[in-house]
Amino acid sequence: MERELAIRLRGAVKRYGPITAVNGLDLDVPIGTCVGLLGPNGAGKSTTMRLLTAQSIADEGEIEVLGLRLPGESKMARAQCGVTPQLDNLDTTLTVQQNLLVFAHLYRISRGERRAAIERALEMAKLVDRRDSRVDKLSGGMRRRLLIARALVHRPRLVLLDEPTVGLDPQVRQELWALIDALRSEGTTILMSTHYIEEAQRLADTVMIMSHGKAVATGAPSELVREHAGRQVLEVYGPPARLAEVEAEAGSAGLRTRRTGTSISILGVDGENGYEIDGERRPANLEDVFVLLTGEEIA
């Protein structure tokens, strides 16, 4: 029996003039899981997010959200979704509480439940003490917490987070991870786009790596690492000429490499294959997979 899906995309295509932002994408997000869309800038993550709220209309393919067909039934789907955009669009001259009040109305929370819903969102965002502060007086981290809490005010079944921690300090990112993790443990289905590898690795049950509008790999982070990068990586440092040499050598030995700027990483050196060269051994990680699959050059 197939698992129930919160999101189902089949062959979704979205073109903007000559650019194909999403190019035949299949995506399954089972209910109760957290799926991370990982990809470099321009991979089509944000366009995929916009397709799910029918703010972009696909040129081809099928899209279902919570069992509803898009774009025709999108409004019903949106009523049960919470969306955190990449760019902060809070009403900055309003207070924290007023922002939540507006969204309690936009998401049609009945009069009797509105106050409790706002209180719950304030607690989730840890902004109970700041409820009467104007948004333009909040720190960047508080604003982002409010942006997420605003999307949760109506207890959505599905939450779409577009780059939830982009441009924030490490400390603030960790705070937000705790918030997202709490949501996940409550059983809310989450689709999150990110280009931070650590974020995907920590929060996502399943990661889909995107490049040029397509999925290039899908699976649990640890499976992806094992499958594409092996267990061990040998990191060799040296001057550029030496690195080129090492790269050529490893290549002729049938091993895959990737450049990390200051070093060469030789992938899949898992013991018995007898490849010996001076370097530091480390466990393979998702970043290896990411760079391997999405290419080293930034387009």
Added chain:
Amino acid sequence: MAASETRAPRIGRLERSALTGVLVREVVNYSSYWRSSTFSSTVEPTIYLLAFGFGFGSLVSTIGGLDYVDFVGTGTVATAVLFSSAFPAMFGTFVKYQFQRTYDAILAAPVDTEELVTAEALWIATRAGVYGCVPMLVAMVFGLDPSWGMLLVPFIAWLAGFGWACFGIMIAGFAKSIENFNYVVSAVITPLFLLAGSFFPLDEFPDWAFALAQINPLHHCVQLVRHAVFGLEGWTDLARVGALVAFGLGVWRVAIIAMTRKLVD
């Protein structure tokens, strides 16, 4: 099999709850800027009234049997309506779309572009209905006599305000950049503003200009307000109401098309 057992009730077009959501956002925001907005909407027409009243009024004492202050006091109702609807609609829509990205957030909620545009226009029209009465109230201080017909003025101002609000939203929907507004202000709004009959009668204009005024919604607003205050003219005024309704409905639909193209790609 996708999650279809718990289907939400089917929801339709132009729903009250969606309109309410957008209106609540506007009303709550208004609580943070009502002072400046009320100031400009009140002071501007008052200045027009005083400038024309004292300036022109010293040369002309009556126009078409009306004291000049009465003439201009009722005429500038339309000016106030225009200033408090078309301009906020143009700039507000553009800013909310382009800079604040408010509409991205609203359209991610269960609100469609049609509802968004409609609610924004209803809100601006309501403000125009109130602010539009200000010049008339100021004119009363300078001697305009009260009449029962004045009670119709907020409704006329509301109706005209709805059309101008939709007009402004439509322009913002078509504009590629905020500088594009200059063309519209110079080539459309200013001529219509002068060709409305607010400050001087149009009878002495050449025929073509007079004919042009008949397709100017602002002119119908001016005439309706004057007639409401000094005596209605039956079928003619009913036709003017019809013209304002047609103007409002027409630009409302075009504004929705323009904004859909802008917001949904």
